[in-house]
Each structure stands twice: as C-alpha cells, then as structure tokens.
Amino acid sequence: MNINGKHHHTIWVSEINEKLIQVFDQRYFPHKVEVFDISTTDEAAFAIKEMVVRGAPLIGVTAAYGMYLGCIEALTQSNPDEYLKQVASKLNATRPTAVNLSWAVNEMELALKNASDTDERVRVALKRAHEIKQEDIDICFNIGQYGLKLIQEISKKKNGKRVNILTHCNAGWLATIDWGTATSPIYQAQQAGIDVHVWVDETRPRNQGANLTAFELNQQGVQHTLINDNTGGHLMQHGMVDMVIVGTDRTTRNGDVANKIGTYLKALAAHDNNVPFYVGLPSSTLDFDMVDGVKNIPIETRDENEVKYIQGKVDGEIKSVLICPETTPAANYGFDVTPAKYVTGLITERGICEASEKGIQQLFPEKF
Numbered sequence: 286m287n288i289n290g291k292h293h294h295t296i297w298v299s300e301i302n303e304k305l306i307q308v309f310d311q312r313y314f315p316h317k318v319e320v321f322d323i324s325t326t327d328e329a330a331f332a333i334k335e336m337v338v339r340g341a342p343l344i345g346v347t348a349a350y351g352m353y354l355g356c357i358e359a360l361t362q363s364n365p366d367e368y369l370k371q372v373a374s375k376l377n378a379t380r381p382t383a384v385n386l387s388w389a390v391n392e393m394e395l396a397l398k399n400a401s402d403t404d405e406r407v408r409v410a411l412k413r414a415h416e417i418k419q420e421d422i423d424i425c426f427n428i429g430q431y432g433l434k435l436i437q438e439i440s441k442k443k444n445g446k447r448v449n450i451l452t453h454c455n456a457g458w459l460a461t462i463d464w465g466t467a468t469s470p471i472y473q474a475q476q477a478g479i480d481v482h483v484w485v486d487e488t489r490p491r492n493q494g495a496n497l498t499a500f501e502l503n504q505q506g507v508q509h510t511l512i513n514d515n516t517g518g519h520l521m522q523h524g525m526v527d528m529v530i531v532g533t534d535r536t537t538r539n540g541d542v543a544n545k546i547g548t549y550l551k552a553l554a555a556h557d558n559n560v561p562f563y564v565g566l567p568s569s570t571l572d573f574d575m576v577d578g579v580k581n582i583p584i585e586t587r588d589e590n591e592v593k594y595i596q597g598k599v600d601g602e603i604k605s606v607l608i609c610p611e612t613t614p615a616a617n618y619g620f621d622v623t624p625a626k627y628v629t630g631l632i633t634e635r636g637i638c639e640a641s642e643k644g645i646q647q648l649f650p651e652k653f
C-alpha cells in the first residue's frame with residue numbers, strides 16, 4: 286500500500302546489495318518512517334523480537350529472509366548444516382505466538398532439502414523467500430476479495446449508508462507485505478466505492494492501532510476514528526458497529542483465535558450485541574496440529590515497561606513517558622485467545638468458513 290503516495294511493501298531486498306534485506310522500522314510510526322537494514326541472522330532475529338517488524342505474516346516473511354541470510358553465513362562455517370539448524374532455532378525463539386514464524390522457517394528448511402551444495406542453497410533460499418513473500422501478497426488480496434462480499438452485503442442492507450467496522454491492533458498491510466488481513470476487505474470496499482468507516486482500537490500497551498492502523502488508513506484516505514480500547518463495547522451496544530474484523534497470530538484447527546490482547550473482550554461484546562465478528566487470516570496462520578487454543582497456544586509476555594511507559598512525540602522528539610509510580614509492577618500479556626464459539630467466520634484466501642474443524646476442513650481438506 287502507499288506511504289506519501291508511493292507504493293511500498295513492508296520488506297524488500299536492497300536493489301544495490303542482494304545480501305541486504307530492508308524493512309520499515311515500525312517502532313516509530315507514525316512519527317518517523319525509517320528503513321531498518323537486516324544483513325545478518327542476528328539482525329533478523331533482533332528485528333522480529335524487538336518488533337521492528339511485527340504482525341504474523343510479516344514475521345514469517347522476515348524469518349524466511351533470515352534463513353536466506355543464514356545460508357550465506359553458512360558458506361564460511363565448518364559445519365553448514367549444523368549452523369543452519371542453529372539459525373532456525375534462533376529465529377523460532379524470537380516470539381512464541383505467531384505460528385507463521387515456525388511455518389516460514391519450516392518452509393525454508395523443506396526447500397533447502399533439495400539444494401545440492403551450499404552455493405545452491407543460497408539461490409534456493411532466496412527464491413523460496415521471494416515466493417513466500419509473493420504468496421502472502423496474493424493471499425491477502427484474496428482475503429480482501431472474500432471479505433469485500435461481507436461488507437457489500439451490509440452496505441446493501443443499509444441502503445448504501447456508511448458501514449462501520451471495528452478493528453483491534455494492526456492487521457493491516459504493515460502486518461503483512463501488502464493489503465493486510467483485516468484491512469484488505471476494507472481497502473477493497475473503499476476501492477469498490479462503498480462508504481466505509483473504521484473504529485480503530487488504540488490497542489494498549491504498544492498502541493499498534495493508534496500508531497499503525499490509523500497511519501495506514503490515513504495514508505489510504507479511509508475514514509476512521511481512533512478510540513481507546515474500552516470504548517468498543519459501548520459502540521456495539523448503541524448500534525454503531527456493523528461488524529468487527531480482526532487479524533490473528535495463530536488459529537487452531539478447531540477455530541480458536543489468538544490475537545492481540547483485548548481481542549477476546551471485543552468478541553464477548555460483539556457476541557452480546559449480535560455484531561458479526563470475523564477474523565481475516567492466511568492459511569499460514571492456521572495451526573492444523575493444535576486444538577483447544579485457550580489451553581495450548583503459547584502467549585507471549587513482554588517487558589513490563591511497555592505497560593508502564595507510553596511512547597509519543599513531544600516537541601518534535603519521540604519520547605517515552607512513565608504513566609504510573611516507578612515501583613509499580615506491571616503484567617504484559619501480548620495476546621489472548623477467543624474461543625471459536627464467539628467467532629462468526631474465518632476469512633481465508635480460499636473463502637469464508639465457520640470457525641470450526643468442519644469449516645476449516647471444507648476449505649483445507651488436504652490438511653486433515
């Protein structure tokens with residue numbers, strides 16, 4: 286999607302150096318749009334762990350290019366095979382919840398099995414990483430096509446009046462390569478001329494909604510209103526939300542949805558007010574080997590200071606401000622799990638299905 290009118294992806298190989306991967310540094314949006322250079326596997330791991338890049342699909346693609354850089358580093362190792370295994374472990378250890386990470390690393394390892402030697406591995410790795418990136422672009426476009434149909438149905442029922450959509454965190458193009466998952470239907474509805482407005486949850490503690498989703502929608506000219514995280518239930522009670530669309534970091538084969546902390550509370554409010562609650566996701570976010578997400582999905586906990594401090598711009602400078610007594614401890618759970626019973630449907634690249642084993646199997650029979 287666009288930044289200042291110019292089309293971008295979130296990650297790319299430098300045009301002047303094929304061994305340099307570049308990403309937007311998402312830690313300082315919307316105040317600063319800077320590029321972060323990744324030329325080593327350590328820098329790839331840092332970028333994922335410190336949320337230079339974030340969002341399940343983008344984490345996966347970054348890990349794919351990280352494995353490519355690992356193949357380059359392996360050229361100078363005495364035991365290249367062992368070294369590459371260490372790189373895979375290093376990348377997989379960065380963040381536990383998004384299954385796209387391990388999925389992408391596994392995809393790269395599978396592709397490398399056929400490489401004849403270490404030089405061939407570098408070429409195979411770059412090719413597969415590019416493929417995974419392009420597949421994500423195509424998949425997110427298709428999620429948008431299917432999600433557009435839902436928005437069109439609501440618009441028709443409202444005789445063309447504004448469709449109000451609530452989203453949580455950032456499941457936009459900045460969480461993927463292009464289009465986004467939750468935002469792709471929104472962007473495609475806008476392009477189809479539908480009057481669409483987005484309630485943007487700020488999404489404490491890192492405020493991906495305020496910092497990233499609002500930035501994206503502003504750049505794309507989509508009507509939106511920033512709200513604090515506790516407002517959504519009130520809006521739903523008063524008929525101000527026509528549907529909720531969120532992303533996910535891992536969805537189990539029975540349809541339980543892990544997403545940014547606070548999503549579960551939105552799903553409860555949506556359920557209580559009969560507001561459709563949809564999840565946009567690529568199949569790379571489906572964990573076909575896991576059931577009972579509440580019990581089994583690993584929930585990342587992060588530094589307490591992400592809760593105790595809030596980042597913003599003061600007199601043109603980006604600063605973090607303490608919002609509680611210095612000695613107050615904070616708990617920082619990064620995700621929660623919404624049980625499938627509160628999910629109206631899953632919007633995937635192959636269509637929309639019920640959040641259940643049966644529904645997912647209908648779209649992905651080869652995985653069962």
Ligand SMILES: CSC[C@H]1O[C@H](OP(=O)(O)O)[C@H](O)[C@@H]1O
Binds near residue numbers: 342455531
């Ligand atoms: C399309 S995946 C987006 C997903 O990832 C976000 O988490 P984080 O920013 O911590 O990587 C959030 O859960 C989004 O819904």
